[in-house]
Amino acid sequence: MVNEQGFDLAVVGATGAVGQQMLKTLADKEFPIRSLKLLSSSRSAGKEIEFKGETLTVEEASPEQFEGVQIALFSAGGSISKKLAPEAVKRGAVVIDNTSAYRLDNQVPLVVPEVNEDALYNHQGIIANPNCSTIQMVVALEPIKKAYGLKKVIVSTYQAVSGAGLDAVDEMYEQSQQILNEEEINPQLLPVSGDKKHYQIAFNAVPQIDVFQENGYTFEEMKMINETKKILDDQALQVAATCVRLPVETGHSESVYVETEKGGATVKDLQGVLEAGAGITLQDHPETQTYPLATTSVGLPDVFVGRVRQDLDTENGYHLWVVSDNLLKGAAYNSVQIAESLVKLGLIKQ
Amino acid sequence: MVNEQGFDLAVVGATGAVGQQMLKTLADKEFPIRSLKLLSSSRSAGKEIEFKGETLTVEEASPEQFEGVQIALFSAGGSISKKLAPEAVKRGAVVIDNTSAYRLDNQVPLVVPEVNEDALYNHQGIIANPNCSTIQMVVALEPIKKAYGLKKVIVSTYQAVSGAGLDAVDEMYEQSQQILNEEEINPQLLPVSGDKKHYQIAFNAVPQIDVFQENGYTFEEMKMINETKKILDDQALQVAATCVRLPVETGHSESVYVETEKGGATVKDLQGVLEAGAGITLQDHPETQTYPLATTSVGLPDVFVGRVRQDLDTENGYHLWVVSDNLLKGAAYNSVQIAESLVKLGLIKQ
Numbered sequence: 267m268v269n270e271q272g273f274d275l276a277v278v279g280a281t282g283a284v285g286q287q288m289l290k291t292l293a294d295k296e297f298p299i300r301s302l303k304l305l306s307s308s309r310s311a312g313k314e315i316e317f318k319g320e321t322l323t324v325e326e327a328s329p330e331q332f333e334g335v336q337i338a339l340f341s342a343g344g345s346i347s348k349k350l351a352p353e354a355v356k357r358g359a360v361v362i363d364n365t366s367a368y369r370l371d372n373q374v375p376l377v378v379p380e381v382n383e384d385a386l387y388n389h390q391g392i393i394a395n396p397n398c399s400t401i402q403m404v405v406a407l408e409p410i411k412k413a414y415g416l417k418k419v420i421v422s423t424y425q426a427v428s429g430a431g432l433d434a435v436d437e438m439y440e441q442s443q444q445i446l447n448e449e450e451i452n453p454q455l456l457p458v459s460g461d462k463k464h465y466q467i468a469f470n471a472v473p474q475i476d477v478f479q480e481n482g483y484t485f486e487e488m489k490m491i492n493e494t495k496k497i498l499d500d501q502a503l504q505v506a507a508t509c510v511r512l513p514v515e516t517g518h519s520e521s522v523y524v525e526t527e528k529g530g531a532t533v534k535d536l537q538g539v540l541e542a543g544a545g546i547t548l549q550d551h552p553e554t555q556t557y558p559l560a561t562t563s564v565g566l567p568d569v570f571v572g573r574v575r576q577d578l579d580t581e582n583g584y585h586l587w588v589v590s591d592n593l594l595k596g597a598a599y600n601s602v603q604i605a606e607s608l609v610k611l612g613l614i615k616q
Numbered sequence: 617m618v619n620e621q622g623f624d625l626a627v628v629g630a631t632g633a634v635g636q637q638m639l640k641t642l643a644d645k646e647f648p649i650r651s652l653k654l655l656s657s658s659r660s661a662g663k664e665i666e667f668k669g670e671t672l673t674v675e676e677a678s679p680e681q682f683e684g685v686q687i688a689l690f691s692a693g694g695s696i697s698k699k700l701a702p703e704a705v706k707r708g709a710v711v712i713d714n715t716s717a718y719r720l721d722n723q724v725p726l727v728v729p730e731v732n733e734d735a736l737y738n739h740q741g742i743i744a745n746p747n748c749s750t751i752q753m754v755v756a757l758e759p760i761k762k763a764y765g766l767k768k769v770i771v772s773t774y775q776a777v778s779g780a781g782l783d784a785v786d787e788m789y790e791q792s793q794q795i796l797n798e799e800e801i802n803p804q805l806l807p808v809s810g811d812k813k814h815y816q817i818a819f820n821a822v823p824q825i826d827v828f829q830e831n832g833y834t835f836e837e838m839k840m841i842n843e844t845k846k847i848l849d850d851q852a853l854q855v856a857a858t859c860v861r862l863p864v865e866t867g868h869s870e871s872v873y874v875e876t877e878k879g880g881a882t883v884k885d886l887q888g889v890l891e892a893g894a895g896i897t898l899q900d901h902p903e904t905q906t907y908p909l910a911t912t913s914v915g916l917p918d919v920f921v922g923r924v925r926q927d928l929d930t931e932n933g934y935h936l937w938v939v940s941d942n943l944l945k946g947a948a949y950n951s952v953q954i955a956e957s958l959v960k961l962g963l964i965k966q
Contacts, residue, residue, distance in 0.1 A: 418929070422772035422871035424821040424860065443796050446789060463905045470911045471774040471862055471869045473923050473937045478902035482883060482925045491928065504929035508871040508937070510774065512821055513863055519821045521772035521858040523873075533832060552828035555813045561820045573823050575832045578841065579768070579854035587823045587858070 272298030273609070273616060276335045276359070278327050278350065279342030280304035281313055283432045284364055287598035288339050291567075293318050295602055298609075298616075305331055307342060329353035336614055337605050340364060341597065355391030360614055362393050362601045366485075369394040369493055376496050379603045380544035381408045386607055393604055396497060397489040398596025399423050399509065399518050404497045405569040405595070406522065406588045409543030410536065411498060415527025417582070418504040421490065424512050424519035425475060426560060427467060429592045430456060434467075438513055441468040457511050468513050475509040484509055517560025518592040522585070529582040533574050536584055540571050545595070550574050558589035566591060567599045622648030623959075623966060626685045626709070628677050628700065629692030630654035631663055633782045634714055637948035638689050641917075643668050645952055648959075648966075655681055657692060679703035686964055689951050690714060705741030710964055712743050712951045716835075719744040719843055726846050729953045730894035731758045736957055743954055746847060747839040748946025749773050749859065749868050754847045755919040755945070756872065756938045759893030760886065761848060765877025767932070768854040771840065774862050774869035775825060776910060777817060779942050780806060784817075788863050791818040807861050818863050825859040834859055867910025868946060870938040879932040883924050886934055890921050895945070900924050908939035916941060917949045 275292070279285040285306075292299065304315055305327035313324045325331065327346065332338060332354035340347045341364035351361045351368070368374040375385035376394045381404050386393060396404070403421060410416065427434040437455045444451045445468050453464035457474040465472055476485035483491075490507040504525075531539075541548040549558045550572040558570035569590045577583030590596055608614045625642070629635040635656075642649065654665055655677035663674045675681065677696065682688060682704035690697045691714035701711045701718070718724040725735035726744045731754050736743060746754070753771060760766065777784040787805045794801045795818050803814035807824040815822055826835035833841075840857035854875075881889075891898040899908045900922040908920035919940045927933030940946055958964045 420770055420873050422858075424774070424862075439796060442792055446793050446796070457905075461905060465905075465909060466911050469864050470909060471864060472909065473869070473871075473907055474905060478905070481928075482902050482923070483928075506873065506927050506929070506933070506935060508772075508923070508935055510869075510871065512774075514819050514821060519823070519860075521823075521860065521871075523770050523856065552832050555807075555811060555815075555824060555828070557823050559815060559820060559822065561816050573832070573858065577856050578831075578833075579856070583856070585856065585858055 269300050271616065272300040273614065274301045274334055274336045275299050276303040276305055276332060276338040278305045278338060278340045278346065280315060280324050281306050281310040282341060283428050284341040284593055284597040287593040288341065288601060289315065289317050291594065291598045291602045295606070297602060297605065303331060303335065307346065332357045332359050335359040337362065339601050339605070351392050360389065360391060360393065360608060362395055362604050364395040364597055364601055366397065366489060368392050369396060370496065376493060377604050378404050378497055378600060379607045380405050382497055382499065383607050386604070386611060386613060389613070395597065395601045395604065396493045397486070398429055398592040399425060399486070399520065400490050400493040400497070401596050401600050402518060402569045402588055402590035403490070403520055403522060404494055405543070405545045406540065406571050406586060407498065407524065409539045409546070410524060410526060413539045414531055416498070416500070416503055416524065417527050418525040419494065420506045420523040422521045423507065423509045424514070425509060426514040426516045426518055426592055427456065427511065428516045429518065430459070435515055438467050438515070441466065442513065445469060467511060470513065472511045473508065475511050514560045516591055516593055517563040517589060518596060519558070519560050520588040522588055524584045524586065525580060526582045526584070533576050537574050540574065545569050546571055548572065558587055560589055563589045563591050567594050569595055619650050621966065622650040623964065624651045624684055624686045625649050626653040626655055626682060626688040628655045628688060628690045628696065630665060630674055631656050631660040632691060633778050634691040634943055634947040637943040638691065638951060639665065639667055641944065641948045641952045645956070647952060647955065653681060653685065657696065682707040682709050685709040687712065687955050689955070691947065701742050710739065710741060710743065710958060712745060712954050714745040714947055714951055716747065716839060718742050719746060720846065726843060727954050728754055728847055728950060729957045730755050732847055732849065733957050736954070736961060736963060739963070745947065745951045745954060746843045747836070748779055748942040749775060749836065749870065750840050750843040750847070751946050751950050752868060752919045752938055752940035753840070753870055753872060754844055755893070755895045756890065756921050756936060757848065757874065759889045759896070760874060760876060763889045764881050766848070766850070766853055766874065767877050768875040769844065770856045770873040772871045773857070773859045774864070775859060776864040776866045776868055776942055777806065777861065778866045779868065780809070785865055788817050788865070791816065792863065795819060817861060820863065822861045823858065825861050864910045866941055866943055867913040867939055868942040869908070869910050872936045872938055874934045874936065875930060876932045876934070883926050887924050890924065895919050896921055898922065908937055910939055913939045913941050917944050919945055
C-alpha cells in the first residue's frame, strides 16, 4: 500500500498472533503509513492479509526488503530478529523488536512508553519490546515506584496460551473438545513447542513457560526478573517470578506482591496512585465483586489493576491483581506505542 | 450396613463431591466399619449410594440419627455442622468436620495428621478438618519448618472448581462446551454460589474464592492465613494469600514463596527435606520437565512438590509449586486420616 503522507513501515511476522494485532493496532490508532510491507518466513509467504480495505500479499523477509523502510516491527521469533534486524538497521530502518533477542543488550533500549520513553533517545537502530508478562507488571509498578519507591516484587503469573502463538490456541481448544467428548488427547506443542515433553493444557495449570535455565527458573521467569530491573532502571530491585500457563485464550493475569521503600501508604492511597497511573484502569470494588478478569481485558489496551490489599504483616507490603491483553499492551500495542513515541520525540521524521 | 467388628460411622453430606470421596477413601483404606449411616439434607434424602457392594439409602440428617454413632464425618456445609455437630457430640460421637464452622474455635483442634496429630489429644468432641488449599500447603511447609524454621509465607493459588462442589464442575464443563460451540453462556454459580455476581469460569482465571471480607481479602484467603498459623502453632508466622479459581476440575496448585528462619539451605537441602516429609512426593527435575500438575495429582493422596528454587535476592527465600487432589488430601482423605489417628492414639475405642 502507498499513501502520500506518513512513514514507510514493514511488519515482520505479519501472519502470527502478535503480527495480526500489530496490523489491527496500526489501523485502529490510524498510525500514519506511507507504505506498508508485510514480511514473514518462507512458510507464510504468499498469504494474503487485508489491511484498511486493501489486500496485501505477505512476502518472504530478506535483507533487501528493508530498503526504504523507516520503521520495521519484528515479531517472527528470535532467530529471524537476530538475522534480519541488523540488516534493516544497516538500510536505515529503526527496528522495534518484539522477541527476546536484544532485550538485555546494553546498546538496546527496552521500552514501555508509560515507564521509560526517554530511553528511546539512546537508541542505535534497534529498540526492544519487553516480554508480555513484564510489560503489564511494570505499567502497574511504575506509579507505585514514583510515589513510594520499590524494594521487592514477587509475582505468580496466570498466562494465556495465545502468548505461545495461534497453534497453541488451536491445541487448547481442540484438546478441550476432546476431553469434553471423553476422547484421547495427544499434546504436541504446549507448554513449549521445542521442548522434549508436552502436557495437557486444557483444564490444567502448567508451571512452565519457555525452557528451563541452569538455576531452575524458566526463561520466561528470568525474562520477567531481568527485564523488570532494566525497564525500571534499578538493578538493586528484588524481583522473583513463577510463570504458569493456563487454559485461557488471551489475557495474562498476575498476582503481584510489592514491598515499597516508604511505608505508610493505605490501600486508598495506593488505589489513587494506580488510578492516576498512565495506561492503568483500576477495577477494584470488592463490595460489588469488581476486579480485573482475563476475559474482560481482551481487545483493550489498558492494564487493569484490582484486588489491592495491604499485607497483614508487612507494613510496606501490598498485593495486587494485574490483568492485560497479552497480544495488545503485552506486545502489538506496546510496539506501535513505541513507534508513536519515536515520532513524537522527533527521533523519526517523515 | 452392619459388620461384627469396627466402628459405628455416619457420613453427613454423603452425596456431595467430598462426601463421595469420603466413602471411596473409607473403602480404599479399609477403615474398620461396624455400621455406616449416610446422611444429608432433605433435598438429597432417599438417594441410593453403593458402598463396598452394598446399596445404602441416604437419610435426612437429624439429631436422633447420631444415637449410637462413634465417628461422624461432616461435609454438608457450615450451617448443618453448626446445627448438628453439637447434637452428635451430645450423643457420644466424635465429629470430624470438613466445613469452616469450627476451624478457628479455640476449643477445636484443627488437624493435618502429618503436621499436628498430637492436637487430637485435646479434642472435646469436634475436630476440624482444615480448608483444602491450607492442608496441602502446611504438609509442604512442615518439614521446612522443622529443619529451618519459618518466617514468612506468600501463596498464590490455582484452585480447581470441584472445591466449589459438583454443580460448579457441571457449570465449568457446560460453559466450556457452549464457548466451543460459540453459544451464549449464562454463569449462575461461580465464583461463589451465594454471591451477587457470577462470572465465566471456562477459559478464565477468577480472583475470588468465597465472599469478600471487610479488609479486602476473601474468606478463602483469610482461611489460608489463619488456619496455617493455627495448624503450625505459630501466630507470629507471616502468611499472605491470593486465591484464584481456574477452569480445572480437580487438583489445586499453589505458587508458594517461603522465607525460613535459618539461612544457608541449598535447593538440594530443601529437596531432601521435602522428599523425606510425611505425605509428600517430590516431583522436581527441570531437566526432564518433571513438576507437579493438577491433572496428574487426581485420585492420589500425596501432596506433590516441585519447582523448588532459591530466591535470587533473599538468601533464606525459596519458591515452591505445591499440588494436591483437593477432594482427597484437601478434604476426604485428611478427614479419614484424622479418624485413623483417633483410633491409633486410643482416643476412640471399638
